[in-house]
Amino acid sequence: MNKYKITILPDNIEISVEENTTFIKVLTENGIKFEFPCGGAGKCKKCKVKIFKKSGQEEVLACQLKVTEDLAVEILKKEQKHEILTEGVERQVVLDPLIKKVYLELPRPSLEDNRDDWKRVAGNTGIKTNLKILQDLPEKIRESDFKVTLVLTGDEIVAIESRDTSDKLLGMAFDIGTTTIAGYLLNLKTGRELIRVSALNPQTKYGADVISRIKVASESKEGLEKLHKEVVAEINNLIEKAVKETGYKPEEVYALTIAGNTTMHHLLLKIQPKYLARAPYVPVVTERVIVDAGDIGIRINPAGKVFILPNIAGFVGADTVAAALAAEMDKSDELKLLIDIGTNGEMVLGTKGRLFACSTAAGPAFEGAHISCGMRGAPGAIDHIRIDEELEYTVIGETLPSGICGSGLLDVVAELLKAGIVDKNGRILKPEGVTSELGQKYRDRIVDINGIRAFILEENTATGQPVYINQKDIRELQLAKGAIAAGIEILLKTFNAKVEDISEVFLAGAFGNYLKPESACEVGLIPRELEGKIKAIGNAAGGGAKLALLSEKEYERAVMISKKIHYIELSTEPEFSSVFAKNLGF
Structure with a gap:
């Protein structure tokens, strides 16, 4: 050849x-x-x-x-530096990490005290260990002058280290998103966060959404292997970066907690995800999974463990569980709504007594995919727009614009609706059809680009090409916001509640963190009655993963939340199509 x-x-x-x-x-x-x-x-x-x-x-x-x-x-388009949201909701917990260290000075054996070595270490506690530790035990305790540090998780000793190493105990919490990965290095002795690191998920080269990646993983064993290796390699890179910048070593990291959607969970564990994309969308496992770090190629202490939070269903994963944990959805007497709009859109509605969740494929439009000038929240992205006597906008990085991100897309459609340039059906009017006084100031920005009607936002750009929004982009937004709004409506009906019964709306994720509530309500993404009740909680999935790492009780609480949440499969709801169609208009 x-x-x-x-x-x-x-x-x-x-x-x-x-x-x-x-x-x-x-x-x-x-x-x-x-x-x-x-x-x-x-x-x-x-x-x-x-x-x-x-x-x-x-x-x-x-x-x-x-x-x-x-x-x-x-x-043509060099890799962009992306603004990755790592800030999230914070709350105090009693420090009780998933992995602990205990320093012991053991009594020496004698003819009077001839207990076996293991009993000398563990006493009569019934604590477990593994064969490798028993094989190394006699030399380990004698070489260290009977001064050792036990590394424990639950009722198991996973390592015995020579002398006192109790001051070296780190852990990392990870939120593995479809688009980005965020990691948090924590000192498990003090509970203090040392550094935050983040990167794009390298699997994006195989597609922006989970369905594309499931397809790659399903087509061959090699495809699954590639996707698994990509995410593991990036996790290792982030661990290396975090410890290097704080003066530690990877060997001093003993535990990871990981939250991610169900597809990311399966790919990390090299579990075939093909049936997630086929009705009835069944995952291989929803329970929590605890594995030895080395078994999936993660480079931390050889005794290190990876604690993966549980999933709920095929399209509602551990990231939603972690966000619900961070927001304490399981302790609320009042009705609350959690919305996490990333590459997918997940929602949880309920009180401490009952919780319901659903998922919609709404995210790509809000992350720039399928939008003509769309891009993620990176330098060069128009992120907010206001149309009044002047058209004003802000750009991430304060540079010339290169495109528009999700929050900017939401703003411009809301502003065009208010200006009478876009009608309630989502149609960009012809210049001669704009009758409002404000709209008429901007009629010259309504043009045809490649045969599609568009509204020019800026012609002086970093790319030399105009940044605009066209009719197709508005339809994409309508589909996305219609799905989210329909999901909220069906959750309310399932709970037998009304919009006004909701006391608070938590918006999680980068898109939720940066959007303007008034724009979200103007286009109908969120019911208008809730505008004053919206609270952005940042990267709540990362926050929940941190809580689980710092507190065994919080980890168990995450498990209980996953079992408490009842999943609603929208595709099986008889009313979904009509509710969705009703919510397409503005």
């Missing part, structure tokens, strides 16, 4: 590949970071590259490119 040379510009990376190799494969197998939001289906049009060959140059979609000759490929 013929081989060809690929040169990746602007870094001048040269790679030799076989004929008909896809460019996705070239990038992924050579560790070159590049995102394919639609998983390589050619639908999102966001993976454009410039290719140079003998016959000339052209711009193509990277996901559709196959190598049939020597090529130079310029990656």
Whole structure:
């Protein structure tokens, strides 16, 4: 088979590949970071590259490119620095970490005290251990002059260390999102948070949503292996970064807690997720899972454990459990609503007596996928807009705009509705159809771009191309907000409650943290009656994972929350289609 040379510009990376190799494969197998939001289906049009060959140059979609000759490929859109939300709700707990250390000075054996070595360590407590520890025990205690530190989790000794190491006990809590990963390094002796680290989830190169990744994992054993290795490698990178920046070593980390949606959970554990995407959407396991870190390739102390929080259902995972734990949904006498809009949208409604949850596939529009000028919350993204006598906007990083993120999308549609440029059905009016005094000031911004009516936000941009919102983008927003609103309505009906019965709305996640409540209510994402009751709680999933790491009681509480929440599968609800359709309008 013929081989060809690929040169990746602007870094001048040269790679030799076989004929008909896809460019996705070239990038992924050579560790070159590049995102394919639609998983390589050619639908999102966001993976454009410039290719140079003998016959000339052209711009193509990277996901559709196959190598049939020597090529130079310029990656037009360098990897962005993303603003990843790590702040979340905080509350105090009694420090009782999942892994503990106990220092002992053991009595030496003698003819009068000839107890076996294990009894000398554990007494008559009935505590368990493993064969490796027993094999190493006689030399370990004698070499350390009978001064040892026990590393315990629950009723098991997982390691015995020479002399007093009780001051070296770290743990990390992780929120593994579909888009981003956030990690928190904690001192388990003091409960103090030492540092926060974050990164994009490298699995995004296989698609922006969980369905794309389930497809990759389902097609071959190698696909599942790739996705597993990607997330484990990034977790290891973040652990290494966190300990290096705080002056510790990976070996001083003994425990991880992990919250993530059910797909991320399965991929981390290398569990086949294919049935999550097929009715009736059954996960392999929803119970908590505790594994030895080395068994899944995580590089911490050899005795380290990974405590994975439980899931609820196929599309409501441990991240929702962790968020509900952080918000103390299980202790509320009043009716409260938790909404976490990330790449997916999950909702929990209830009181301490009853809790109901559902999930909607609403997130991609709010994270920039499927939006013409959409992007995540990164430098260059328009994040807030106001249309009055002047059109004013803010840009993350205070740079020239490159696109628009979810909170900006919500704002601009809300503002266009108020200005009479978009009607209640979501239609951008023709310039001559705009009758409001305010709207008429901006009629010249209504244009056709590629045959689709659009509203220009800014022409002076970092890319040289205008940033705009078009009719298709508004339809995407309508689908997303309609699904969320329908989910809220069906949860209320299931609980036999009314909108006004809700005392507080918790908005979790980056999108929820940055959106303007008035915009969310203007477009109907959240019922207008709740505007004054909305509270952003940041990365609540990360907050819940931290609580579980610091307190065994909180970890057990998370388990109880997962069992208490009753999952509603919206696709089986007879009224969902009509409720969804009703909520499409503004």
